[in-house]
Amino acid sequence: MKTPAFTSGITGTVGSTPLVELTRLAENSTVRVFAKLEAYNPGGSIKDRSALEMIRHGIATGRIVPGRSVVVESSSGNLGIGLAQVCAYFGIRFICVVDPRTNVQNIAIMRALGAEVEVVTRTDPVTGEYLPVRIRRVRELAAKLPGGYWPDQYSNPRNPRAHHTTMREIVEALSGPPDLLFCATSSCGTLRGCAEYSRKNGLGIRIVAVDAVGSTIFGNPVGPRLIPGHGAAVRPALYRDGLADEVVHVDDAGAVVGCRRLAGQEAILAGGSSGAVVTALERSLDRIPPGSTCVLVFPDRGERYLDTIYDDDWVRSRFGDISHLWKQDATVMETSAY
Numbered sequence: 001m002k003t004p005a006f007t008s009g010i011t012g013t014v015g016s017t018p019l020v021e022l023t024r025l026a027e028n029s030t031v032r033v034f035a036k037l038e039a040y041n042p043g044g045s046i047k048d049r050s051a052l053e054m055i056r057h058g059i060a061t062g063r064i065v066p067g068r069s070v071v072v073e074s075s076s077g078n079l080g081i082g083l084a085q086v087c088a089y090f091g092i093r094f095i096c097v098v099d100p101r102t103n104v105q106n107i108a109i110m111r112a113l114g115a116e117v118e119v120v121t122r123t124d125p126v127t128g129e130y131l132p133v134r135i136r137r138v139r140e141l142a143a144k145l146p147g148g149y150w151p152d153q154y155s156n157p158r159n160p161r162a163h164h165t166t167m168r169e170i171v172e173a174l175s176g177p178p179d180l181l182f183c184a185t186s187s188c189g190t191l192r193g194c195a196e197y198s199r200k201n202g203l204g205i206r207i208v209a210v211d212a213v214g215s216t217i218f219g220n221p222v223g224p225r226l227i228p229g230h231g232a233a234v235r236p237a238l239y240r241d242g243l244a245d246e247v248v249h250v251d252d253a254g255a256v257v258g259c260r261r262l263a264g265q266e267a268i269l270a271g272g273s274s275g276a277v278v279t280a281l282e283r284s285l286d287r288i289p290p291g292s293t294c295v296l297v298f299p300d301r302g303e304r305y306l307d308t309i310y311d312d313d314w315v316r317s318r319f320g321d322i323s324h325l326w327k328q329d330a331t332v333m334e335t336s337a338y
């Protein structure tokens, strides 16, 4: 029988995202570079996978009952949007706890999908970060509300489980494992899921974790960060030593430059963590064995960063004039195209 060319319900469109070869980023190298475009998920990010897997599992185990349960979660935006969509689909009330760094458009999307959004306004007195305050509020709401359920993306094993599929799709698309995988980290869901799948299947993929400068996931001190998405102020419970074969830390300016180069060279408008991954690749290129195949995971799209990463005034006010770091390459490309 022919496979139907449609899916039943929006949740059927989560995953199976495109893998695209990038021919310009590493033009002068023998390394082949591919990007997994997670923006193609229906909620616009990689977190749709985790949201669907955690909620489906909660329903299957009876811990979430549509119509009765209240799902409460802390998110900087992408997981919140994924959960808002999945909860709306299954008829589950959803409260998302965010902080002032969350993009207003993300909040509007969650609300449009029926979620209730609560913004914490104070930072933690010890770390100066919003995350511990958000987590405390989620705990409180989940305990107080009848039917309250906290999926807890930072410790829920179904979060990394969702990324066994991410890794499998990459291996299937390439008809074999890549040599290296670059992925940004926050909850460590992507990193752990991809690493677990690779090791369980003996694929030998070298996993490069890309973290933000100022994030403490890999033991560095906490510091200020401007770009939401990747990085964490507290080491997630999902973290395990040895998941990453290598860790590259990229600062906010590096993430911006990576995004702008990606837009200029490959015509891909992606989010901040994708830019960090691009910069991490560029910094690693001279150490990667010739002829290797690299896959970069791009977690989300650039539209959610138009008033920051893609706004010239915002970039200049934060980092000074750094436009030569991406414009230079654009000129080279323009002239070499003729």
Ligand SMILES: Cc1ncc(COP(=O)(O)O)c(C=O)c1O
Binding pocket: 045, 047, 078, 079, 184, 185, 186, 187, 188, 189, 190, 191, 228, 229, 230, 231, 271, 272, 273, 274, 299, 300
């Ligand atoms: C834009 C973006 N990049 C990267 C990540 C990190 O993914 P993970 O939580 O699987 O470590 C996230 C997580 O929310 C994200 O939103």
